[in-house]
Amino acid sequence: MLRKPHYLALVLVVLLVLIVFNLPSQTVAKFKLAIGGLFVPLFGLSGSVQKTADRAGNTVLPRSEILRQNEQLRRENDQLKLRAAQTEEVWRENQQLRQNIQWQKQTPGRFKLARVIAHDPANWWRTVQIDAGSRDGIRVNMPVRTMDGLVGRVSAVANTRSQVLLLGDPNLRVGAVIKETGDTGVIFSHSSNALENNMVNLGFLPRNSTLRPGQLIVTSGEGGIFPKGIPIGQLVDSQAAEYGLSVEARVKLFARMSALEDVWVVLQ
C-alpha cells in the first residue's frame, strides 16, 4: 500500500523530528522561542483590541460613577501613602537592628508587572506566556505572583515574552511551610482533574503534624528560588501517604489560576 512518495514523506517527517530531538537543548530552546515569536504580533493585536474595548467601555460610563470611583481611589491612595511611610520607618529600623547584631542586610524586592497573553494549548501542562522578557530584566527561575499569592516561576525567557510554570504543573515543586505550626513540606501536583486547577498537594509533611483546614501555607524559602513568606494557599484536608510514613494535604491556592490577567515577576 505504501508507495514511493509515502515512504519519502514518512522518512522526511521522522528524520526532521529526530533531528529536532537530537539538537542541543539550548538550540532547541532558541528555536522554540523563535517559532513562538511568530505569534507576538497577534498577541500584541489582541492586547490593543482589548485596550480599545476597555476605553470604549469607559466612554459610556456615567460621569457621576467616574467621580465616585475617583474619590474612592484618592482615599485609598492616601491610606496607602500613610502605610508606605510607616513601613519605610519600620524597614529602616529593621535594617539598623540587623546592622547592630551583624545580620545579613535585606534588599527590598523589585517587581515587574506583566500581562498574561497566552495559556498552554496542551491540557497536560500548566504554563502561561507573559508579555515581559529579557529586555525587561526577566530571568529564568524568577518567582511570579499576584497580589493574592504565589503563581509559579519563569521557565523560559525570550526578548519580549516569557513562559511561566504555574503551581499545579508536574514540573514545579515549591518548598512550603504551614505558618501556624512551622511544619515544612513540598507543594506539587499530580491531579489531572481539569475542573480543580486551583488545588495542589502539600506532601512530605511529618507524620505527627497537627493539620487543620484553613491553615495558611507560605513559601519556606528553601531551594533558593522562592523567597520566604509568599502566601500560597489554605489547607483544605489531609490524609496519610506513603504507607503512613508522611502526611499529604490538599491546598486551595490563593491566586485564581483560571482568571490570571496581570502578574508580578519578583526581580530580586
Added chain:
Amino acid sequence: MYGWYCNERICYMVEWLHGCIGADAVPCLFTHATMQRFNHSPGRTMNPINHILLILAAFLTVYLQASFDLFRNLFGTQFDLLPALMVYASLTHSILFIGLFALCGGLFYDSLSANPLGISVLPLFLAGMFIYFFRALLLRERIYPQFILGTTASAVVPLLTLLSLFTLNYHPLFGLGTLYQLLVMAAVGGAMTPLIFRILDKVNRNFNYAHLPESSYRPDREIKRGKGLR
C-alpha cells in the same frame, strides 16, 4: 495503477465486510462510487494558495487555542482543532503536503506549549497518513464521515502525543481527568470538522478556477433527421 488496484481491493473488502455486518445497521462510510467520485473531485486540484491558507489556518488555530480562555474556563479543558484540520488536509492534499502541515502545525503547537519541540508532529502526521490511505473510500462530502473522522483524530492525536511524552520520560498530568479532557476534545473536534470542511471548501472554491460543468451533449455528434424519416 497499482494504487488504484489496491484501493479497489480494499473497497471490495469493505463492501464485503458491510455485507457481513449488515449495511443497514452500520452507516456506510465507504462506497465503491465514492472512489469514482473522488477521482473527479475538484478538491484534488490544489494551488499553492490553498496550501498557504491551510498552514495559516493551523497558525491561527494554535493562536486561538492559546489565547481563547472562555472554553477552558467553562469546561476546564481546551479544545484542539489541529487534528480536525489534519482530517481536511489528508482528504484533499498530497502526502507531502500532509507531512508539511504536520510539521508546521506541530511546531506551532509545541512552541506555545511546555511540550518538547516536535513531539506533536509525528502523531499529527500518522493520523493524516492513515486517513490519506483510505481517503479514496471515504465520503468526504458527507457530514457523518467528517464527524467520525474528526472525533477519532481529535482523540487519537493527543493520546499519541501523551504516549510519546511518556516514552521520552516526560511526566505530564495524566489520570482520570485526562479521559474527560479527551472526551471533550474529541466531541469538539468532531463537531467542528464539518464546519471546517464547509469553510475551507468555500475558501478553496474562491481561490481555484471555476469547475466547468461537463455535458454529454455534443452538437457535432447530433443525428439530423433526413427526409426519409419524416
